[in-house]
Amino acid sequence: xxxxxxxxxxxxxxxxxxxxxxxxxxxxxxxxxxxxxxxxxxxxxxxxxxxxxxxxxxxxxxxxxxxxxxxxxxxxxxxxxxxxxxxxxxxxxxxxxxxxxxxxxxxxxxxxxxxxxxxxxxxxxxxxxxxxxxxxxxxxxxxxxxxxxxxxxxxxxxxxxxxxxxxxxxxxxxxxxxxxxxxxxxxxxxxxxxxxxxxxxxxxxxxxxxxxxxxxxxxxxxxxxxxxxxxxxxxxxxxxxxxxxxxxxxxxxxxxxxxxxxxxxxxxxxxxxxxxxxxxxxxxxxxxxxxxxxxxxxxxxxxxxxxx
Ligand code: NDP
Ligand code: OXD
Numbered sequence: 001x002x003x004x005x006x007x008x009x010x011x012x013x014x015x016x017x018x019x020x021x022x023x024x025x026x027x028x029x030x031x032x033x034x035x036x037x038x039x040x041x042x043x044x045x046x047x048x049x050x051x052x053x054x055x056x057x058x059x060x061x062x063x064x065x066x067x068x069x070x071x072x073x074x075x076x077x078x079x080x081x082x083x084x085x086x087x088x089x090x091x092x093x094x095x096x097x098x099x100x101x102x103x104x105x106x107x108x109x110x111x112x113x114x115x116x117x118x119x120x121x122x123x124x125x126x127x128x129x130x131x132x133x134x135x136x137x138x139x140x141x142x143x144x145x146x147x148x149x150x151x152x153x154x155x156x157x158x159x160x161x162x163x164x165x166x167x168x169x170x171x172x173x174x175x176x177x178x179x180x181x182x183x184x185x186x187x188x189x190x191x192x193x194x195x196x197x198x199x200x201x202x203x204x205x206x207x208x209x210x211x212x213x214x215x216x217x218x219x220x221x222x223x224x225x226x227x228x229x230x231x232x233x234x235x236x237x238x239x240x241x242x243x244x245x246x247x248x249x250x251x252x253x254x255x256x257x258x259x260x261x262x263x264x265x266x267x268x269x270x271x272x273x274x275x276x277x278x279x280x281x282x283x284x285x286x287x288x289x290x291x292x293x294x295x296x297x298x299x300x301x302x303x304x305x306x307x308x
Contacts, residue, residue: 002031003044003293009070010052011036017070020282021047028286030293040064045289050076058082065292068285070276072143073223074302075196087302091142092284094277099193102221102273103147104154106245107135107189110217111156115243130155136187138180138203139222140166140173141308143274144193159183163199163306184211189219195308196223206231215242221273224249229260236265247273 007014007021014036025032036053040060048054049070058064059082066086069077074089109115112127133156137148140162148158152170160171161183167173174183180203184190190212194200204218205228218241220227229250235241245267246260252271260266288298302308 001293002033003289004033004035004038004042005045005047005289006038006043007034007036007047008052008054009047009049013049013052013070017047017278017282020278021285024282024286025289027283028290030286030289032289045292047285048077056080056082058085061085066288066298068288069302070281070285072276073195074308075223075225078302078304078307086298087304088288088298088300089302089308090276090281090284091300092276092281094280095274096143096146098274098277099143099221100147100150102247102269103191103193103219104150106219106267107151107156107191107217108154110189110219110243110245131157133157133188134159134186136161136183136190137171137193138183138190138226139193139195140168140171141193141195144191145171147191147193156189159186180208181211184208185213187216188213189217192218192220192222192226194222194226196225197307199307201225202228202231204228204232206234209235209240212240214240216240217242218244218246220244221247224252233259233263236263241265243267245269247271 021034041062043061043064046064046067048067064085066088067083069089072090072095074087111130111133135151135156135158137144137158137160140160145168148160148171152158158171160168160173161180162175165175194203203226209231232241232244236244243265247269248271254260254268260268291298
């Protein structure tokens with residue numbers, strides 16, 4: 001049986017994805033017609049990315065058995081009421097490795113005080129060892145757990161926080177409101193790797209930021225909605241928060257004139273923390289298509305009620 005797979009993830013991505021996808025589908029033994037256009041009723045599987053050519057109305061895709069997201073974050077599609085098929089998010093070794101490198105790099109930058117190193121005067125200031133710098137990892141999913149483990153391997157005490165109770169090697173795990181407070185009260189570096197859902201909106205706000213030790217660093221590669229921007233700017237100005245490295249924003253691109261651009265202790269990166277890599281992620285897509293064909297459970301299915 002030949003499956004019609006619609007690549008509805010943006011014409012700009014097609015040249016990057018076409019060959020890796022064809023190769024991965026072939027290696028998985030899947031007979032597929034991989035196309036960028038098709039009659040809706042002929043589509044068996046749809047590959048999706050936000051801002052791509054994804055339809056707003058999935059109703060005509062009567063044969064479509066699954067929508068496979070190239071992104072890990074699915075907040076722009078998860079609430080679509082016309083989407084009744086299973087939705088799978090991206091968990092890709094290349095994406096995870098990119099995020100680990102971003103988080104570890106910026107955590108070490110904050111830990112070593114790299115931004116404050118002076119080239120003009122001899123003023124030794126010895127940073128503590130990582131063991132004396134607790135890190136809060138908000139989110140212990142595919143990305144948070146991997147980043148937490150990498151930081152723990154460097155010697156940082158890592159306190160993790162998730163929605164449900166978890167047991168992650170090398171991470172002291174907490175959940176619930178009290179857990180959040182316990183984690184933040186100890187954290188000198190906070191990393192936010194939570195999905196954008198109604199429950200996580202403004203999780204870092206005036207109250208929760210006030211739980212942090214003075215001078216803590218925030219690293220947010222999760223989503224812009226996780227942070228109350230006014231509260232963060234106030235906490236930075238008050239010294240409660242020492243610095244922030246922000247990769248994601250409520251409005252992207254971050255508008256010119258936004259206070260984050262000019263703030264001396266804010267680093268803006270343009271949503272580049274981690275990218276889905278076609279070379280590794282095409283295999284993940286092909287594996288889910290194979291599972292679909294063989295009637296096996298799909299990987300990384302989104303829980304619609306939880307929103308991620
Ligand atoms: P996962 O779904 O694997 O993990 C999400 C984690 O967040 C889980 O541990 C989950 O808890 C926790 N969580 C969700 N809701 C809550 C809540 N209300 N309270 C406490 N914890 C909660 O996602 P990933 O790790 O793969 O990705 C995380 C996010 O990173 C994505 O949603 C996306 O927004 C962002 N991202 C950003 C990128 C960038 O380049 N900037 C690239 C890729 C992703 P539990 O374990 O209990 O379910
Ligand atoms: C994602 C992202 O969610 O790149 O995959 O932000």
